[in-house]
Each structure stands twice: as structure tokens, then as C-alpha cells.
Amino acid sequence: MASYDFVVVGSGIAGLSYVVKVAEHFQSLKVPVKIALITKTIAEESNTKYAQGGIAAVWDQTDSYEKHIQDTMVAGDFLSDQKVVEIVVKEAPERLKELISYGTQFDRKEDGSFDLAKEGGHSDNRILHYKDSTGNEIERSLLEKVKSFSNVDFFTHYFAIDLITQHHLGEKVTKDTPGKKCFGIYVLNKKTQKIETFLAKTTLLATGGIGQIYQSTTNPKIATGDGIAMAYRAKAFVQGMEFIQFHPTSLYQPGKKPSFLISEAVRGHGGILKNADGSTFMEKYDERLSLAPRDIVARAIDSEMKKNGTDCVYLDIRHISKEEILGHFPMIYNYCLKELGLDISQEMIPVVPAQHYLCGGIIVNEFAQTNIQNLYAAGECSHTGLHGANRLASNSLLEAIVYAHRAFLKSVEEFGTQELPLGIPDWNDEGTRHPEELVLVTEMAKELESIMSNYVGIVRTDRRLKRAYDRLELIYLEHEELYRQSKITVPLCELRNMINVAYLVIKHAIAQKENKGLHFNLDNIHQN
Template identity: 60%
Template sequence: MQQTDFLVIGSGIAGLTYALKVANHFPDKTVTVITKTQADETNTKYAQGGVAGVMDEEKDSFEKHIEDTLIAGDGLCNEKVVEIVVKEGPERINEIIDYGAEFDKDASGEYALGREGGHSEFRILHHKDVTGKEMERALLDKVATCTNIKLINHCFVLDLLTQHHLGYLVTKATPDICCYGVYVLNEYTQKIERILAKITVLATGGCGQAYRATTNPKIATGDGIAMVYRAKGRIENMEFIQFHPTALYEPGVSPSFLITEAVRGDGGILRNKDGEAFMERYDVRRDLAPRDIVARAIDSEMKRNGTEHVYLDCRHMDKEKFIHHFPNIYEKCLSIGIDVMQQMIPVAPAAHYSCGGIKTDEWARTSIQHLYACGECASTGLHGANRLASNSLLEAMVFAHRAFLDSVGKVNAIDFEEKIPSWNEEGTTEPKEMILITQSVKELQQIMSDYVGIVRTDVRLQRATRRLDLLFEETEALYKATRVSPQLFELRNIITVGYLIVKGATFRKESRGLHFNTDHPQKSDLLQNIIL
């Protein structure tokens, strides 16, 4: 059994930002960061486009950024949270610049601000087309200088520790559920250990692996969301899964390579199989409409024409500027035989970002005491029914900071709960066939992609519910009979996430933002969050 003052689960921008702040504030306290693979293998690393912020109030304004966010969120944003993130964001951006993150500048030395779909002004800071990777690098370099931060790789978190593990009945109606730490599987020793913590922060990222086509890395299996749901915490708005409109179309390749929205911000044009620039038929903002609109438009064109992709046309763009801004996209396309200056890029929507998640307040507090959540796993109220491009990295930094501010005043009043029992694996055996897990993952992704994708119907959601029920029963039987493995727990987690997405979509009897149901095509007058 280990003990740590602060336990951070996840090593992306949210988790590392929080860890740095508490480590610097309390040099005499221990901070432990857990990641299930390598420290830099996070959703942050794969964020290409940039981070949005009002960096020049003469050319831009907080009011404009707030309005753009509210419009994209389609009525479900928490306006107070939007104002917090937008107004506190520039300070957080300047902090990560101080940590060493570098953003592109123009010839005059000013930041070269970009514009993406849904934004009314140029306000996106970027580092070529690998912004998240650069921010992750800066944070990891800074973490390496903090002697009281312990970073543990290849350590898989199984479950949150609560009163349930002390023998008490815990339900969603229990008013004082408390988190005492976690059970983890140490992949080096293959032992299940207890890590007790005074404060636990979930920064576990998204759940894109619930779908067959996704831009998310293999690790994005919704672990934090599933753990909180099992611990009887509150989850909200899981039906709002953002499909990025322009993932590179490569059949059989997973994860999908992202073609950042910044390409359209710089002038890229979407065209169908006939070469027609079709976005003007769907929205006056054309290629720079919010992502939910662009993704549905592409889906409509694909179904209308019987194709599996559309095209992104960059042939008219300046070659030198394109290669300077998007070197990885240029090289990736060349590697599969596409010269973007001569040929159009085949693209199709892919699951990209979860706008819902673990319900939090404006200080990143969850419904479980001593447990915070920030980053993509959290539902803060910023995104509402659809995320505005490049608001996610901003949100992660702002709420990591706010979790830090709230938790530092509480940690000294919290004691470790040392009565937590060891993990009980009595009666389990080694798994005999991994195909029981791998095939179930494929089935789950097929169900979610076919029935709970960009366009939904009541019948599709009913079918998904029945099939997920069966998968759940089979997987729980396997879990009770076999020893724990990361693969088995990821399957359990992603089935739970799939269930939450389907349940939220079933309850929402309207079409709003990222949730579009042809049986309920109109918006309801009742603005509500679906809390599970």
C-alpha cells in the first residue's frame, strides 16, 4: 500500500498542469502521477490545431469569444463557466509559455493567430500542426524538475476507493460518497496495489475508442468516466460525441490521422465526389461552420452520393505556407501517395471529442468528495452540446488551475483511510482466450458506429441498447471468472461508456448540437442536461 498527498490519474495537459501547481505550492508534500502507458501518450499529444485565447484585446474581445462558444454549444453551455474559461484563459496560456511552450510567430515577432470553424476572429495559438505535442513536451520538461512529483508509467487504475470498499452500501442517493484513492494494476509486477490519497484528480481523457473510426489513441477508453459511474458519481451529457469532420480516410487504419480544422481556417475547401464545394448549401459560414454542422453535412453528402469520404481541396493554397504550417499533414499525405498541392485529400468524420463526462462544478469538484476531474473526462459546462474548436486545451488548463486553488486549502484537513482491504481475486483464473476480449471490443465499436454515430434514430438506439446489454453480461461474467488485465478493464470501461452514450441519446427527445435524431429533428424548448 502506497500513500500520497495528491494523486493525479492521467499525464496530459490537465493532469500535469495540476501536478506542477500543487508540487510547487507544497514542496514538502508528495504528488503522484499515474499513466497507463508512457507519460507522453495522451490525447493532448494528438491535438493538432491549437489553443484559443483572446491575446490581443484591440483586435478581439472576451465578449466575442464568449459569444462564439455559446453559439457552438447550442443553448446548453453554462454561461458562468464560459466566462470563467474565456477570461482566465490568457493567463493560463502565458503560464505554459513561461514553462517553455513555443507558439508560432509572424515576421514581426507577434503570435501568428489562426482562425477555425465557429470563431469570429483570429485567436488560435499553434505550434505548426503539433500544438498539443509541444505543450505536452513543455509540461513534461517542467515536471522533471520537480523532486516531489513521482511519475509512474504502465500503471493501470482499476477502481476508485470509496465507502463501498469498507462494507457500506453506496448508491447515487448517498450524500457523502468520499474518494480515498485507487486500486491499480502495476504492469511491471503484475500485482494489484492500493494507492491511498488525500486528494485524487481524474485527468483520464476521452473515450473515442468506443467508435470504429476515431482520431483518439488506443488509450482513450473512457476509464475515468466509467470508474466514477461505478463509484455512483454523476455523469452528464454523454450523448454529445463530437465527430471531427476531417480525418484522413484510410480504410482499416486506427486511429485515424487528423486533418486539423486549421487547414480549412487557412482556406481549404470541402468538395464532394463531383468536385462541388458543397458547404454553402448547409451553412452561410460554409467550411468554417461549427463542427457539428460540418460533420453532418459531410455525412449527408456521403450518403447522398454513396461514397465513403469527401475531399479537402488544398491545391489552391500556397505550398511554402502550407508546408510551414502543416508539415506533418504534408508528410503524412505524401507517405500514402497524395501530394496535397496536386491532389485532394480524402477525408471522413471520425469520433473525436466527448463534450459530456464526469459532472463538475466551476472548481472541478465532482459529486464525490475529495475527487476532482478536469480535461476531456470532465463535463464542466463549457462545451454544452458542441465544443468550439481549440477550446479544449484552454479548458484543461483553466480547470486544472481551479482544482489546484480549491484543493490546496483542504488537503491538510484530510486523513488517509488505511482500513481499505486488499484487492480480492479469490476464485479467478488466468484468461484462456484473449479473443473473448478483442472480439467484444470490435462488436462494441461496430454497434456504436452503426447505431449511435452522427445521425441517430429511436430504432437504432433501441438495437444498440439490447446489444450492449448482452455484451455487458458476457463481459461481467468474464470479469468475475478471470484475473484482471488492462485489456479486460478497458473493455469493461468502454462498454460502460457506450451504455452512457446510448442512454443519454435515448433520453434526449430532440436534436441539439452533436446529437441528431431523425425521429426528433426539432429542438425542444426545454434546455436540459441529461444526468446519469
């Protein structure tokens, strides 16, 4: 049993920037604290690493906070919390300056100013980026910074299983129980296969998204909704799970998972969406054409594919010079050439929508606090109110650093007020055995992905949602029986979490009776 002042789960931009701030703060005060950073695979593997486009901030005198706020509200179908949007947009430049001070490189023009890009839904050039691998660059600089602190213990290949609350002390805990508290987390050491107890005065969940519940996603294999599922089981409040963002342009490679992302920045740089015959189609759907917000573009592509009976549409950048393409999108150019033998300066890029981002998650206040004391959440696993019904491009990395900072401010303020109770038990798996047939877990996961992709995708109906709910219930009952009998394994726990978050997505989609942003139900049109 290990005891820490701060335990952080997840090593993307939210988790890392929080750890940097906490470690730096106490080091400067010469106050000894213990910080644990837990990640389920290698340190670098996170949704952040795969973010291509960039990070949005008002940086230029031609731009304004008002414009960024309005763009965010419009993209979110006016379901975004205006106060939260104002906080994030106005604090953005300061957080970006901190990232730069940590060593993050962003592309600059010849005169030394930042090369600001424009993406779908933005009224101005405000995206700071590093080529087409911005997330990877941010991840690199933050990891280097974290590793410079002696008060941070880094646990790679550790899988978080469940949050520790009063429930583990024998008390009945429901969603209505007042004064719920988090005391840390049970974690599976993947190398020893032993379950360890990490007690914590403060716990931050920064576990990313849920992409693996879909057959086609740009998210890495680790994105199985672990943080949201753990928090939900601990009776945290969750909201907005029906708002699943499908990125309009992932590279069409049937059977490839995760899908390779063709960044929004390619359209921002002049890429045009077309059908196979070279005809454009976005003018039928939105006056902003290929630069309309993602929900509109994804539905337009879905509609064109269904109407024409095709498996994909195309993104055309043949009118852009090869030199420019290589300067701005070297990773995309090289990937297409290597994987498909496709020279994107000469041929159109085949693209399809793929699950990309979750706009819902664990409800937090403006300081990233959940309804469970001492438990914080930041990044994609949280629901701050910023994104509303649809996330504006390049606002996600931004939200993560702003809320990591706010979590830091509040948790440092509360440091020293928390007490850990005596008698927290170690994990008890008496009477369980190693599962004999892991194929059961694999097949259940495949079935779940199929249900979500076919019935809870870009376009939904009441019948599809009901079918998804009924089918998922059968998988849930089968899994629960297996889980009770079995010793903990990562696939078993990941499936448990995927079932939990899929249930929440379906439940929230059924409850949403309006077509807003990313939630589009054909039956809502007929009823309204």
C-alpha cells in the same frame, strides 16, 4: 500499499499542469508533500499529444471576451453554462502566459507577435498554435517541467482499475448516499501484473476521452473512457454523454485506427470542402461554408456521402502555395506524402468524419470537484458546462488548463483537512483465474465498436438506439461473468470501461428528445 497526498491519473495537459502547480506551490512553501502521477502507457501518450490545431484565447486588441463567449455559446447550441464560459474565456490569457513561461513555443510572425489562426465557429483570429502539432509541443514542455520536481513520483505503465470509497470499507454506497468520499485508487502494475493500492488524500482524474468505443476515431488506443467509468461505478454523477463530437475531416484511410486528423486549421487557412467532381457543397448547409461549427460540417459530409454513395469527400488546398502549406502544416503534408503518396499541394485530400471528442463526462463544479469528496476531474473526462451540445474548436486544451488551475486552488485550500480511514483492504481476487481465451475480449470489443458506429453515430434514430441498447446488454452480461471469474488484465478492464461509457452514451441519447448540437435523431424531427 502506498500513501500519497495527491494522486493524479492521466498525463495529458490537465494532469500535467495540475501536478506542476501543486508541486511548485508546496516546494515554494518548503512543505513536504508526496504526489503520484499515474499513466497507463508511456508518459507522452495522451489525447493532448495528438491535438493539432491549437488553443483559443483572446489575445489581440481587435478581439474581445464578449466575442469568444458568444462564439462558444453559439457552437454549444446555447446549452453551455454562461457562467462557466465566462470563467474559462476570461482566465484564458493568464493560463496561456503560464504555459509560455514553462517553455511552450507558439508560432510567431516576423515582428514577434503571435501568429493567431482562425478556426470553424470563431469570429476572430485567436488560436495560438505550434505548426500543426500544438498538443505535442504543450505535452513536451509540461513533461519537462514535471520532471524537474523531486516531490513527484511518476508511474508509467500503471493501469487504474477502480476508485476506493466507503464501499471498500463494507458500507453500502448508492448515488444518493451523502458524504461519499474517495480515498485513492487500485492500480494494476503492468510490469509485475500485481494490483497495488494507492491511498490518496486528493485524487484527480484527467483520463481523457472515450474514442475507442467507435470504429473510427482520432483518439489514441488509450482512450477507453477509464476515468468516467471508474467515477460512474463509484457513484459520481455524469452528464451530456450523448454529445459526441465527430471531427469532420479525418484522413480517409479505411481500417486505420486511430484515424489521422486533418486539422480544423487547414479549413481556417482557406481549405475548401468539395465532392470528388470538384463541386462545393457547404453552401447548401450553412452560410459559414467550410468554417461552420463541427457538428454542422460533419452532418453535411455524412449527408453528401450518403446521397452520392461515396466513401469520402475532399478538402482542397491546391490554391494555397506549397511554401505556405509546408510552413503551417508540415506534419500533415509529410504524413499524406508518406502514407498515401499524396502531394496535398497538387491533389485534393480525401476526408471523412471520425469520432474526436466527448462533450459530456463527470459532472464537476467550477473548481473541478465532483459529487464525491476529495475527487476532482479535469479535461475531456469532465463535464464543466463549457461545451454545451458541441465544443468550439480549440476550446478543449483551454478548458483543461483553466480547470486544472482551479482544481489546484481548491485542493491546496483543502489540504490538511482530509483524513484517510484505517482498514482499507488490498485488492481481493481470490477464486479468480487467468482468462483462457482472450479472443473473447477482443471479439466483444469489436462488436461494441460496431454497435456504436452503426447505431449511435452522427445521425441516430429511436430504433437504432434501442437496437444498440439491447445488443450492448448482451455484451455486458457476457463480460460481467468473465470479469468475475478472471484475474485482472488491461484488455478485460478496458472493455469493462468501454461497456460502461457506451451504456451512458446510449442511455443519454435515448433520454435526449431535442436535436441539439452533436445529438441528431431523425425521429425528433418528426415528433417536434
